[in-house]
Amino acid sequence: MPSTTKVIILANPPTGAILSDTFLVQNQDLPPLEDGQVLLKAIALNNLPAQRTWMDIYVPPILKGEVVRAPGLGEVVESRSDQLKVGQQVSAFMDWREYKVITPEEIMGVAPPGSGFLALTALGVNGLTAWAGAFREMDLKPEHTLVVSGAAGSVGSCLVQIAKHVVGCKRVVGIASKGKCDWVKSLGADECVDYKSASFAEDLKAALPEESDFFFDNVGGEVLDEVLKRVKRFGHITVCGAISGYHGKPLQLTNWREVIYNRYTIRGYIVTDYAKDFGQAVGELMQWVQEGEIKVDKETVVEAKFEDIPKVWGRLFTGETQGTLVTKLV
Numbered sequence: 631m632p633s634t635t636k637v638i639i640l641a642n643p644p645t646g647a648i649l650s651d652t653f654l655v656q657n658q659d660l661p662p663l664e665d666g667q668v669l670l671k672a673i674a675l676n677n678l679p680a681q682r683t684w685m686d687i688y689v690p691p692i693l694k695g696e697v698v699r700a701p702g703l704g705e706v707v708e709s710r711s712d713q714l715k716v717g718q719q720v721s722a723f724m725d726w727r728e729y730k731v732i733t734p735e736e737i738m739g740v741a742p743p744g745s746g747f748l749a750l751t752a753l754g755v756n757g758l759t760a761w762a763g764a765f766r767e768m769d770l771k772p773e774h775t776l777v778v779s780g781a782a783g784s785v786g787s788c789l790v791q792i793a794k795h796v797v798g799c800k801r802v803v804g805i806a807s808k809g810k811c812d813w814v815k816s817l818g819a820d821e822c823v824d825y826k827s828a829s830f831a832e833d834l835k836a837a838l839p840e841e842s843d844f845f846f847d848n849v850g851g852e853v854l855d856e857v858l859k860r861v862k863r864f865g866h867i868t869v870c871g872a873i874s875g876y877h878g879k880p881l882q883l884t885n886w887r888e889v890i891y892n893r894y895t896i897r898g899y900i901v902t903d904y905a906k907d908f909g910q911a912v913g914e915l916m917q918w919v920q921e922g923e924i925k926v927d928k929e930t931v932v933e934a935k936f937e938d939i940p941k942v943w944g945r946l947f948t949g950e951t952q953g954t955l956v957t958k959l960v
């Protein structure tokens with residue numbers, strides 16, 4: 631068993647953009663394996679915009695000097711547990727560590743052999759976020775129209791597919807950057823609107839001739855501001871994320887009065903509030919992947935050396951990714 635592991639710590643918590651000295655690669659001692667524990671080697675990591683919020687506002691936040699928190703896929707390389715065997719792959723909070731000692735209770739799931747990165751994509755945090763968004767926060771029905779921002783992202787692309795192929799929503803409109811809109815439509819969206827276009831406001835209006843019952847927002851800021859004018863009276867807005875403001879850009883709204891005129895219900899949403907339903911969610915998501923209702927064939931998988939983990943994660947904020955961004959460690 632190795633006695634040390636490479637880790638990446640939050641050396642200088644960011645106040646805005648990520649800088650060259652935000653993260654630091656270190657070697658840390660590994661504790662000896664105790665009865666019941668296993669040693670995992672990181673195979674792949676999930677990249678979540680939420681990790682940026684964990685670096686400042688989240689409870690508990692990642693503190694200066696702590697290893698960066700991240701879900702991932704690890705392979706059992708040593709085991710003193712009856713429940714896990716060497717060679718099994720499991721999803722767990724691997725963090726930005728090459729090796730991690732954990733107990734089976736900390737494992738989120740055992741990846742079935744041959745399931746690739748499914749535990750990080752449709753069955754991972756973001757698949758669960760789309761599932762609970764659709765069935766717990768919004769309770770989508772076939773008669774509903776839904777708008778999804780960040781529609782080509784990990785949560786968004788899964789939600790578009792659930793809404794259209796599983797629920798059968800009347801109309802699903804994605805919002806994404808231009809180069810990704812064809813893909814969003816291929817996933818089932820009836821329309822996809824480029825939020826960077828000068829004609830965004832008119833295009834959104836044209837895509838929603840009867841306005842929308844629900845808006846599932848991953849982005850915040852200017853996109854949210856525009857959609858505030860396109861939700862039906864008494865409509866619902868689920869605030870899942872605000873990626874446009876994660877690096878400190880002020881999230882400004884000019885159409886806030888629409889909330890009053892239209893009696894909107896706006897609710898913040900955190901997926902872990904529905905943790906008790908995750909077993910059901912994973913079962914259903916797995917079934918929909920097997921039946922083809924949810925496709926996970928166009929995810930962004932980037933092979934990277936351990937030291938380049940932060941660089942790959944940074945791609946989330948530059949629009950280079952499609953679907954779930956997975957770092958495959960080489």
Ligand SMILES: NC(=O)c1ccc[n+]([C@@H]2O[C@H](COP(=O)([O-])OP(=O)(O)OC[C@H]3O[C@@H](n4cnc5c(N)ncnc54)[C@H](OP(=O)(O)O)[C@@H]3O)[C@@H](O)[C@H]2O)c1
Nearest residue numbers: 680783784785806807848870871872873874899900901949
């Ligand atoms: N509340 C919860 O429990 C929960 C759980 C999971 C995720 N989330 C949130 O859900 C959102 C989506 O997460 P995800 O993991 O699926 O990420 P993601 O959508 O895969 O993130 C990457 C995509 O976001 C878009 N983006 C990046 N910067 C942007 C900006 N300034 N303005 C608009 N779009 C931008 C880009 O797509 P384009 O090229 O199309 O712009 C990029 O490809 C995030 O805000 C995340 O924090 C919340």
